[in-house]
Amino acid sequence: MAALSVWFWNERFWLPHNVTWADLADPAPGVEYPKAGHLLSALPLAVGIFAVRILFERFIASPCAFLLHIHAASVHWRATPNPVLEKVFTSITKCPDSRRLDGLSKQLDWDVRKIQRWFRHRRNQDKPSILTKFCESMWRLIFYLFMFTYGICFLWKCPWMWDTHHCWYNYPYQVLTPGLYHYYVTELGFYWSLMFSQFTDIKRKDFPIMFIHHLATVSLISFSYANNMLRVGSLVMCVHDASDFLLEAAKLTNYAKYQRLCDFLFVLFAVVFFITRLVLYPLWILNTTLFESWEMIGPYPSWWLFNSLLLVLQVLHVIWSYLIAGIAYKALVRGKVSKDDRSDVESSSEEEVDTNGPVRSNTTLKISTRLGRNR
Incomplete structure (x- = not known):
C-alpha cells in the first residue's frame, strides 16, 4: 500500500516543476493549504445531504405539491390484469x-x-408519479439556488472573479480560506449524494451521460482540490450553478400546469445555459486554464488531466445545448414545452393519456418530465 500511495501521489505528476509536497507541508503559522485528506469530510456530508433531502421532500415539498393539487396518481389508464x-x-x-x-x-x-x-x-x-418528480425538482431547486447565491456572494469579494490571472499568481502556494473550503466541500458532498441517489432516483434516457457527468464532476472537484486549483474550480462551479435552478423552476411549473410560466422559465433557462456554457465557460474558464496558466506556470502532467476533464464537460455542454435548443424552439414556435426527447414516460402511437386526462390520437406524446438536464 505504501508503494501504491507513493506512486499515486507522485510529485512529478501532481505539482509544477521544482515544487514538492514538502514545500506545501509546513506553511507559515495561520496559513493552510488544501490537503487531499480534507475531501474525506465530503462523504459524511453527502450522507447528511441525502438525509436532509428525504426530510425536505416529505415535510416541505410534498405539502407544497398538495397545495398545488399535485397527487401521487399520475397514470390514469392501468393495464388490465392478465x-x-x-x-x-x-x-x-x-x-x-x-x-x-x-x-x-x-x-x-x-x-x-x-x-x-x-x-x-x-x-x-x-414510472414515478408527478408528485415524486415534483419533490425531486423542488429539492434541487432549493439546493442549486442556495449554492449559486453562496457562490456569487463569496466570489464577488475575490480578486480572481474579476481577473482570472489571480487564479495562477503564486501557484500552488495559495491559501485555503474557510469560505473556499466550505464552498468546495459542500459542492463535492452534493455530487457524491447524486452519485449514490441516481440509482434510486427517476431514471432518464440520458442516465449513462449523467453518470459520466457526475463521475467527471466528482473527479474534477476532487482533483482540483488536491492540487490546489480551487480558485479556478470555484469559477467552474459558479458557472454551472447559474442555470440549474431555472431548469428546476421550469419543471416545477410544468408539473403544476402553469404552462405559460413554464415556457417562460424554460426559455430563460435556455438563454442562461447557452451564455454560461457556450460563451462564458470556453471564453472565460477554458481560456484561463489552457492559455493563461500555460503562460504563468507552464504545463505539467496533472495540468493536462485537469484540462482534459474540463474539455469533457464542454463536450457534454454541446450535447445538452443541442437537446435544449430543440425544446426551446418548440416552446417558441408552438407556444408550449410539451415534449422532451429524454422523457421517461411513454405513449401510444394510437391513443394514450397525458397527465391532464384527455386522449390524444395519431401522435407520439411524451410527457415533459426533464426539460433538459444540465449538471
Missing part, C-alpha cells in the same frame, strides 16, 4: 419483439396492437 402477460413482463421482457407478440396474440386471441398497448400501459405503471 396473468400470462404479467409473467412475460416480470420474468422475460418488458418490450416483447414481433415474434413474441405474435405468439402471445395466438395464445390469448388478442390483437397484436392490443398487446402492445397493454405493455405500454404496464410499463407506465412503474
